[in-house]
Amino acid sequence: CINLQFYFAWTKDASLTVNFANAWNSQWRYAKAYIDNDGDFIFTYDVNLEGGITLDNIRQDAVKFDVLLAELMKFQG
Secondary structure (H helix, E strand, O other): OOOEEEEEEEEOOOOOHHHHHHHHHHHHHEEEEEEEOOOOEEEEEEEEOOOOOOHHHHHHHHHHHHHHHHHHHOOOO
16 A cells, blocks of 8 residues: 545535635645535545555544644635
């Protein structure tokens, strides 16, 4: 395994638009947002595992994803 992805999705929601996703993506570096083909809002965080990683690194990335998810919930777009 050379990568890991944290993934969160909301079913189609009129308040979660492409413009909202684009605003998030232009201001935040690690986690990305998009609308999938079904209109669902997707939020992902990719982690590179190539070259080795420890369990503590994965825990830290899970905490980082949780922080980013909390920021997304407050984001005004």
